[in-house]
Amino acid sequence: xxxxxxxxxxxxxSGARAITINSHKQIQAEAHIRFELSPPDLANYxxxxxxxxxxxxxxxxxxxxxxxxIDGTSSTVLLCDQQGNPLEDPILYHDSRAATVLxxxxxIVPTHHPVISATSSFAKLLWWAASxxxxxxxxxxxxxxxxxxxHGQLGITDYHNALKLGYDVGALCYxxxxxxxxxxxxxxxxPGTAIAPILPHLSVELGLPNHCIIRAGTTDSIAAFxxxxxxxxxxxxxxxxxxxxxKLLSQTRVDDxxxxxxxxxxxxxxxxxxxxxxxxxSAAALF
Numbered sequence: 508x509x510x511x512x513x514x515x516x517x518x519x520x521s522g523a524r525a526i527t528i529n530s531h532k533q534i535q536a537e538a539h540i541r542f543e544l545s546p547p548d549l550a551n552y553x554x555x556x557x558x559x560x561x562x563x564x565x566x567x568x569x570x571x572x573x574x575x576x577i578d579g580t581s582s583t584v585l586l587c588d589q590q591g592n593p594l595e596d597p598i599l600y601h602d603s604r605a606a607t608v609l610x611x612x613x614x615i616v617p618t619h620h621p622v623i624s625a626t627s628s629f630a631k632l633l634w635w636a637a638s639x640x641x642x643x644x645x646x647x648x649x650x651x652x653x654x655x656x657x658h659g660q661l662g663i664t665d666y667h668n669a670l671k672l673g674y675d676v677g678a679l680c681y682x683x684x685x686x687x688x689x690x691x692x693x694x695x696x697x698p699g700t701a702i703a704p705i706l707p708h709l710s711v712e713l714g715l716p717n718h719c720i721i722r723a724g725t726t727d728s729i730a731a732f733x734x735x736x737x738x739x740x741x742x743x744x745x746x747x748x749x750x751x752x753x754k755l756l757s758q759t760r761v762d763d764x765x766x767x768x769x770x771x772x773x774x775x776x777x778x779x780x781x782x783x784x785x786x787x788x789s790a791a792a793l794f
Contacts, residue, residue, distance in 0.1 A: 512571040516560060518553065518579045518649060519727055519748055520600075525560045527568050538563035550585060550593040553649070554656050561713050569714040575657060576699065576722045578730040579649030582628045582671045586635055586690070587645045587652065591661050594644060598631045601750075605630035608637065615684050621671060621762055621769035628672040629685075636689055646690040648672075650724040658703040658721035664693035665700070665723040667771055676772040677760065698725040728752040729771060732778060740776060754780035 511530040517523065522541040528534055538560050546552040557577075561569070580600040585593050598604070605612075606625035611633055616622055622629035632646055645661060648668040655661055666676050673685050674695055681692060696702075700723040704710075710717040725733070731746035732754045743755035760770040760777045771778040 510571055511573050512568055514561070514564070514572045514575045515730070516557065516575065516577045516653075517727060517730060518557075518577065518653060520580060523553075523556050523560050525564060527564055527572065536564045536568045549596050550652065553653060557653055557656060558713065561715070566714050570716060572715050572719050574701075574720045574722050575705070575715075577650050577653050577724040578727050579653060579668070579724065581648075581668065581726040581728065582626055582631070583649040584628050584631050585647050585649070585652050586639065587647055587661070589643055589645070589661070591645070591652070591655050593652075594639075595635075597649065598634075601626060602631070605634040608633045616673065619762065619764045620673070621764055622673045623764040624671075628668075632672065632688065632690065640689055642689055642691075644690045646672075646692055648693075650726070651693055654702065654721055654724055657705050657709060659706050660703050662691055662693045663702055663723065664695055665698040665725055666695050667698050667725040667729050669693070669695045670769065670771055676770075696723050698723055698729075728754065728780075728782065729773075729778065743780075751783045752780065753782075754778045 512527050512535055514525060514527050516525045522539060525538040526534060527536045540556050540560055582600040583597060585597045586595055587593055603625040608630060609625050612623055612630050624630060628648065648664055650668055651664045666674055670676055673682060675682050685692065701720045702723060703721060704717065705715050705719045705721055707717060710719065727748065728746055732744045735744045737744055737756055740756050740758050743753060746752045756773065757777045757779045761779045762769050767781040768779065769781065
């Protein structure tokens, strides 16, 4: 067996999937777990699913895994204490409770900024800030928190997940208007950045080598784009999950919240696109 195996884990809306490939991009093993409907203690349920999913990979494959990366649903967020324990249930990507603070969002951020949405991470941050004054709490995305379960380094995200938090993916820094909020914002790194080896006790428990590196992840829709293999500007990918997502590889950055268009950084290029609720979630509700 090829000694260099890599594990990618996708946390979607209805379930989680894992796939391992070798250095030639050949699939070695796959696993899938469908989520329960409305499980209690959602974050810890995710952690259980994460460990179960890894253990579904055959042991012989697991023992050769060199690196792991996790993607999660964009704008699914958690508020955690200094040990990484959730302080409240996560707020899911499509939850619009932050509509109550949308006027506050508009008063803070530049006109037509991508975070001007009741479902953006930034809007959810402000919604939590209205009821939490703790300066020791950590604000994390789903992929950040799940990766933390494996590497133990609290407060690290990637600039794909951080876009809807308001991180400036052009200047690669948090803008001034994000300063002074009552939570620890995650440190932002490029997707795929090596964070730390797997925690020693998990190396034993999950059958992964102790030198296996946990890398920064991405969002689910960008993972779908990367899986398509598209590399030429002008090419676009549509992915159908619970939502319908369109992303086009471009040399030009385009952001305009009034049309639902925003751009992710992808190396020296941009992923221009948006999402629609006319996806599998709507179909499942009708049929």
